[in-house]
Amino acid sequence: MYTLYGAIASPYSIKMRAILRYRRLPFVWKDGEETLAALANVRTPVIPVLQTPAGKFANDSTPLLYMLEDTHKDRSIVPPDPAMAFVAHLIEDFADEWLTKAMFGYRWLEQIDQNVMSNWLAFDRMKSGGAEAIQAEASKFRDRQVGRMPLVGCTHANFALIEASTKAVLAALEEQVTKRFFLFGNRPSLAEFGILGQFSQLAVDPTPLAMIREEFPYTARWLAHAEDWSGVEGKDWDETPSDAALAILGVAEEVYAPFLAANAAAIKEGADTLSFSALGHSFSQPVFKYQAKCLADLRTRYAALTETNRARVECWIGTGWNKLLG
Template sequence: MSQNYTLYGTEFSLYTGKARAYLRYKNIEFNEVFSSLKVYKNIIIPNTGVRFIPVVKMPDGAYFQDTSAIIDTIEARETERPVIPIGPKQKLVSYLFELFADEWLVIPAMHYRWNHDNSMQIYREFGQVAFPRMPHFVQNFVGRKLSKKFSGYLPMLGVNDQTRDAIEQWFEQEVLVQLDAHFAKHRYLLGDAATLGDFALMGPLSGHLLHDPAPKKMILGKAANVVRWDQELKAPPKPVGALPTNDEIPETLLPLLTGMFRDQWPVLINTVAAIAEFYNHQSSHQSAGDNNHKPIPRALGECDFTIAGVAGKRKMLSFHQWKVQRVLDCYHSLHGEEKQSVDTLLHKVGGFDFMQQQIKHRVKRNNNKLVFE
């Protein structure tokens, strides 16, 4: 067992669910600290410069925010039970599922939390952030006020009266059905060892949808295999199996991959284009090099999107480009037979053309802020 780490987060935080499951699976000894307002003020903000969780304090005292950066850093330090596949197809698919779970499944995760009757539990949990030792009626009152900020993100994600029913149809009749069929045959996403994609899925599924009363009841009744997978990743770590040695991708994942490219990737490509336009506009009004130091706005206008055949509008979120770069960098690093093998898979699931994207104006995280490279 490795040295001690500290995880700052909450039980009801989507991305904390991803980080917690990863640390458990890696058999990493860690303390978990509830992120109260006091912890935000005294630890998180001074050490990261932002108000986001989870945050992980490394054994050497360094603080990392953002689950992708956290996992990348720990994987480089803790080599037992690796979660990034070696095979080119398996590696790319794992990154695709991370992008899908982190940035697209947040849509149903937020919808079911704020548009269904979870209020008593959620208000109390949000109230505990401000007043962890106060009576429940005080936490409920304060939590109701704090919750307005988070429920206010729904329109940014494209969740409104026009799309609500479509989001539920898509999640319950497509995503959940396909995941349950997959986990009926496979222990984890890619085989008998968990990978990055599994932990990313734990965010929306474990942190929201299997945590909040209303969606939890729905999933318990419809997707027993998803529940089994979730419970195993929450339990003490078991012996690790293996991924298929021939870089095989389970056939049961192909419908999910097809859906990703159909629904999510048009929005991602529009976002990349919007960031390029923003860069060019800024460059025309600033001296050379100034663009590289100023944080990029969190959202850059609206774009169309479709879910379950229903059209809507949502914000283009600039952070998505950083996540897209991870996928494209993985793909563009391939050559020869490895690339041919991956391209065959991508043609099957409608992703080949998207993977040809070349990003001219790359972004990076600098002190947990998004800037141009």
Template sequence: MASYRIFGSELSPYSVKVRAYFRYKGIAHEWLTRTPDTQAEFDAHARLPLVPLVITPEGEGLQDSTPLLERLEAAYPEPAIQPADPALAFLSALLEEYGDEWGNKPMFHYRWRDEADQLSAADRIARSMLPGASDDAVAERARAVRERMVPRVWFVGSSPQTAPIIEKSLARMLELLEAHLESRQYLFGARPAFADFGIAAQVWQISTDPTGSGLIPPRTLEWCREMQDPTAHGPFETWPALAPTLMPLLAEEVGGRFLPWSDANAKAIAEEAEEFEVDLAGDRWTQKPQRYHARSLRVLRERYARLDDNADLDQVLQSASCLTWLR
């Protein structure tokens, strides 16, 4: 039987997120990098020049990790990556979105801000793109990668003004994750949920960089390592069991920073503004709007709107200061 082909990069959080899912499900696949030998196949199937790109056995090219995983989940429902409880499933999806869209900010910020991290990442990317090439060829490609990526820190909102906010947010997220994971293997219990794939991929990337490698606490790093090839060890937990340590992450990071930022970004896109400002937990954030994130917030709100009898979920979201941003 033909297998899936995944064009990815070890330095792409969304690529390792997708690969972790394939490994967890036991879906046959081949991992490929974009090299001179594979570029033509990539170009033939990719809508955008971005990884990951998944080519199905039928020859269809799929990009964008979140809808990609949701589509595969319909085809490969076991072992499920969402709790059966609709409220918990929504919270998991909300945290996955937080990982993808907000967790990417510290990852990109730390990777491309300082020279040591820039050089490390650019060299690793260049070597993956040019296997077997001479040192001179790799160095030339690494220079090109660095020149292309460093100016893009603005895209995730990283600037001298926002850098302290990004760094404070990451430090608090890691502190909260460490406390939550002390008594469980994954975010929602003894098996990975959608949220694990989104958040762990970003934190794992941070851990591979010179500066970031010193930031990740031990239990969280262990979780990230396991999420490269996760295994179900038992059931999902109930909300009462999760709440004492998961609610602070929802309230402080998702309700306090991510959703207010996402809402302000979406409004700026709708108003065709060139820049927006928003208060995030008492800090003033300024950046150019990001179009993709406005679409992903709309999808998240549509997911919430489809839920029936969500009084218990609403109580959790209200307590976490999330509800107002989802309606």
């Protein structure tokens, strides 16, 4: 049996919990102080942490999901078609590395969300000690998180682009989910789980919750279903991405590709900040080395495709990506 150490306010924890549920892999969920203790077993102290039945600890949701792919063959979340697998991975990466800015921004930019969520997150961890102690811890946590906002690009100046790209993805899902639940077949892929992780938090925090329920009501309900797809019996993968997947890839081309390109260029030049414009909005933040690793990984996966599959992918992802990955 696996043990997943996470938190319900962590998008990547929700992502991994949903993957384990869909794949019907026996696991125990741990949170609070037990999760903090588990961080001592991994090199980089980020959640979720997955402990395998053999007792090994590992974290970082994308490597974790591929580790499960290597270990368990049934109910895979990676399409067997290499071209489809690449674009599903691209959407998952876009969700993990760009849409997370929406989660962070909605949670910590406005006071109403800061107050509610800092108290809830402190309660999630402590679970006892009395309301005063929980609120004192919440105040410290809120100050720490709000202070980190510029480091991850979640500022009021940048949020117009973050919100515009997020709503574009939500609009694509809203068009899709009343017709078909999934993006690449009649079963979920890693792309859906990446999106679920980030948007699961928007469906809880006060400001984005009101927005999603008013503007994207079916997607709001789809997110609730996505937390447990263990009962899904679909076995088929499509030969081409759905219209919604193509629309999301289009948003990624408009926003995430130039973000990765600007980050890589800034690092190469030895600059401290990156800047770019997309969807009529400007964006600037400090460079981030982890995103450079994400770009390198995408390039490696792209280069590994056969010429035929690369040509198929090029038709789906657009020229912005082709130039960056090629």
